[in-house]
Amino acid sequence: MICAFKRDNALCEPDPGATAPRQYACRSGCGNTVRTDTHARQLRERADEIDQLAASAPGPLGQRLRANADRLRETADAHDTTAQTAEALT
Numbered sequence: 001m002i003c004a005f006k007r008d009n010a011l012c013e014p015d016p017g018a019t020a021p022r023q024y025a026c027r028s029g030c031g032n033t034v035r036t037d038t039h040a041r042q043l044r045e046r047a048d049e050i051d052q053l054a055a056s057a058p059g060p061l062g063q064r065l066r067a068n069a070d071r072l073r074e075t076a077d078a079h080d081t082t083a084q085t086a087e088a089l090t
């Protein structure tokens with residue numbers, strides 16, 4: 001993920017006048033987030049790895065791992081449905 005920092009809509013609550021994000025406080029769903037197609041592919045690959053771990057994990061742990069994998073796929077799907085070409089952004 002890439003942070004295209006704009007202070008006014010940053011969810012990491014930067015100080016007034018800040019020119020950089022508080023990356024340690026990065027929050028999911030921030031509108032400053034930018035992903036490439038490669039990032040989306042990597043999210044799906046990681047989701048597949050997590051599902052493999054889940055297959056051998058006991059009940060609640062396996063469920064939690066599958067839920068994490070599902071969230072990664074949802075993020076990748078959101079990228080695919082909202083992605084714009086570099087040409088469209090310039």
Ligand code: SF4
Nearest residue numbers: 003012021026027030
């Ligand atoms: S919440 Fe994350 S993506 Fe958003 S401005 Fe802060 S560091 Fe960047």
